[in-house]
Amino acid sequence: MEDLNEIDEIVVTGGRPLHGTVRIQGSKNTALPVMAAALLSSGTSVLRECPKITDVFLMEKILRELGAETWWEDHDLYLDCSHADGTVIPEYFSGKMRSSVILLGAMLGRNGKARTGYPGGCVIGKRPVDLHIQVLQKLGARIVENGNEIQATCGKLKGAEVIFPKSSVGATEQGILAAVLAEGKTVFTGCAREPEITWLCQYLTGMGAKIEILENGSICIEGVKKLHSGSGTIPPDRIVAGTYLMAAAATRGEIILENPPIDEMHAILEVYRKMGGQCHRIGGKLIVNGKNAGFPLELLETDVYPGFPTDLQSPAMAVLVTIPGVSRIREKIFEDRYKLASWLCYMGAKIEIRDGMAVVHGGYPLRGCIVEAEELRGGAALVIAALAAEGVTRIRGCSFIERGYEHICEDLTALGGLLIKDRGTL
Incomplete structure (x- = not known):
């Protein structure tokens, strides 16, 4: 209270x-998924013109909890994920920020397992994570919902054809983050077309991902074995x-x-x-x-x-x-x-x-x-x-x-x- x-x-x-x-x-809705993308490499990524806002600081703390080292130089945020091999997001953090859920795909791609509490954030109505879970399952993850916790594991994520039943920015980002290191080709159809999706794809492409956004909005991803560190400016x-x-x-x-x-x-x-x-x-x-x-x-x-x-x-x-x-x-x-x-x-x-x-x-x-x-x-x-x-x-x-x-x-x-x-x- x-x-x-x-x-x-x-x-x-x-x-x-x-x-x-x-x-x-800088854009909040771009910075958060790009920070999650940094987890997919074992180097030091930088986000230039990153906004110094509470949600960014919370995501930074979560990445630190997972083993990353972070520091700021003015509005440039550096994320050294060389040892970010943690697989658990404490409920304290997940309950404060909904965007924390997109780290599931990144943790699965990096470490093969992930655990988090259900995401919180602003009280503006129902914001279920069913689409997040479905896209990860399509890519080969095993999901167990246990009380207030989501547990995810995989041997190796596999490319797949995924059709979103409705547009979801978060679920689209989740799928992209999971698919870039998956084996084979992934095609997302019916995905969100918000600008932050494009910015995330551009940042990941700069890290070595193979992503193509088609004119109809579908996203095609050819999985790669590894990504290098990223560098880019938050719009x-x-x-x-x-x-x-x-x-x-x-x-x-x-x-x-x-x-x-x-x-x-x-x-x-x-x-x-x-x-x-x-x-x-x-x-x-x-x-x-x-x-x-x-x-x-x-x-x-x-x-x-x-x-x-x-x-x-x-x-x-x-x-x-x-x-x-x-x-x-x-x-x-x-x-x-x-x-x-x-x-x-x-x-x-x-x-x-x-x-x-x-x-x-x-x-x-x-x-x-x-x-x-x-x-x-x-x-x-x-x-x-x-x-x-x-x-x-x-x-x-x-x-x-x-x-x-x-x-x-x-x-x-x-x-x-x-x-x-x-x-x-x-």
Whole structure:
């Protein structure tokens, strides 16, 4: 239980349009599977421009638990996996971060066995690992689910044809990590097409893996006997870029995103423009003008890439409550990702949840108060709402936000927002 005497808050004074320039951190959703990929070699891999966020630090600790040596040089993370022969992920770590489950495939490829607790992370609905287990079984692993633990063993993983019944980023990454050292050829069909899949494949190819992504999205892998260490740069985070874009819209501000992954943001920018936001590209920069963001959305639906990302549904909702008129949001990825709505209503918004859809009656003034982040992206959305609200908002549980945002307070303060991180005791 949380110590009631501890303070874990972001204090935001709202009512100021954002303006200025911000640089986008490295991608969380790319860094984590690439860190798992490092386990497949016996050398020292480096991840340049790696974000210093809680989830990366947790994955780093897990790799250390497995025997790796790690160190940082500024934002470059070095992973020496020469002696990373451990096969057990302690439940303490697996319960804190869902992405830890993708280490199963890497541990099987390296050591032939693996054991982990069921993965935890944000509470946004059911996130089963059945597809992870199925893909590993297809590749020849023997899986035993024992209470709260998953045990996996194999003699040697074998290539196979795998058809995913539905798109899953994590299960696709799991399969790729397991297949690169498997005997023979593997073909994945129906797999996820998110950018982080492509980045993972590129990193592994640089380690000596033989991977081809076909035009239809299928992934063909010819197993190799060994991989050498890897080196690559983590790309900018499209979800962080989208979060700051939404913050500009909510405050009707004008900002410059210095290095956003614009080519990965088509669906995000389309929604932003439908709200009335304007933007244009100059070189590698995105010039954002949210002054005219005043149009409700008839329907915003989340979907797998290249659709609108579920991770930006909550930040988009925080914008729509500031826009007069009725907007509708349908969440198609996670069934319990409307937790934010009750907190926005507590701040003065009018939102109904019915028939699996959020109906936002926008334009009611938001007021500062005490709210609580319950998960990563909902926490970031509360920061956006607080920036647009009248008065002071205290957002408790900022540790959730730090799972994916390296310096959200510093970034938004540099853009003219008034944010203070408050940690201490009452």
